[in-house]
Amino acid sequence: MEPEKIFFEIHSNLPREGPGNAASSIKALEALTDLPPSPRILDVGCGPGEQTLLLAEKTGGRVVAVDTHDPFLEVLKEKADRVGLGDQIQTENQSMSELRFPDGSFDLIWSEGAIYVMGFEEGLKAWKPLLAPGGYLAVTHISWFDENPPDEPRKFWEEAYPAIRTVEENLAILTRLGYTEVAHFPLPEAAWWDEYYNPMEQRITELREKYRNDSGALSVLSGEYREIELFRKYSDCYGYAFFVMRKAD
Numbered sequence: 001m002e003p004e005k006i007f008f009e010i011h012s013n014l015p016r017e018g019p020g021n022a023a024s025s026i027k028a029l030e031a032l033t034d035l036p037p038s039p040r041i042l043d044v045g046c047g048p049g050e051q052t053l054l055l056a057e058k059t060g061g062r063v064v065a066v067d068t069h070d071p072f073l074e075v076l077k078e079k080a081d082r083v084g085l086g087d088q089i090q091t092e093n094q095s096m097s098e099l100r101f102p103d104g105s106f107d108l109i110w111s112e113g114a115i116y117v118m119g120f121e122e123g124l125k126a127w128k129p130l131l132a133p134g135g136y137l138a139v140t141h142i143s144w145f146d147e148n149p150p151d152e153p154r155k156f157w158e159e160a161y162p163a164i165r166t167v168e169e170n171l172a173i174l175t176r177l178g179y180t181e182v183a184h185f186p187l188p189e190a191a192w193w194d195e196y197y198n199p200m201e202q203r204i205t206e207l208r209e210k211y212r213n214d215s216g217a218l219s220v221l222s223g224e225y226r227e228i229e230l231f232r233k234y235s236d237c238y239g240y241a242f243f244v245m246r247k248a249d
């Protein structure tokens, strides 16, 4: 079985595709005190779209949700229609690195757990022109909470995402790129377990049984499991932080 197929078998029909929860999204939204009524919102790397639904519901605005994996977009569309938010949510298969929208199109750009695909700095740079003057950008991003992390997580992240920085370094990056910080806070551990790692761990257990004679598949499953174990051990030294900022120039 090809590694990519196994990866998507692990990552299908999970409530979320990254750490996050409604309480954290609401806390970030509440920091946007100057958001206009019915804001125009772009949700980048929306995945199955739990946060997209919340944004539409809480702001009453229109949300364009983009992702490159069609099955996630289909799941989101179906959920949006089911809960009566279909008219407010438009899904589009677009890559975050080549977004096709006119400059100044959005009052708010939102991205939970996806900016790592481009890199924090590159994403912040690329998306800024799409914001209206004074528009907001809110992202969650993997960050060190400890300036001197132990070897095991340091080595893991040097391979998985070498551009990982401390929260303070990420704040300095956003300021340098012409944003003003509005708020930042770490996601609680529950935001990793409840809707992401717990269901994922359960899925890995089922797939280990299904692919017990497929060494390639088992190796992908072990890699994913290792990430969960690492967080169990070292959640005090890294995690996701919400960075809420505003276009300053």
Ligand SMILES: C[S@@+](CC[C@H](N)C(=O)[O-])C[C@H]1O[C@@H](n2cnc3c(N)ncnc32)[C@H](O)[C@@H]1O
Pocket: 015, 016, 017, 018, 019, 020, 044, 045, 046, 047, 048, 049, 050, 066, 067, 068, 069, 072, 094, 095, 096, 097, 111, 112, 113, 114, 117
């Ligand atoms: C970790 S998941 C987060 C999904 C969702 N925001 C959540 O929190 O559940 C990252 C998402 O980015 C999407 N993605 C990967 N590469 C992308 C790209 N180049 N452009 C847009 N989305 C991309 C993936 O398909 C996936 O849905």
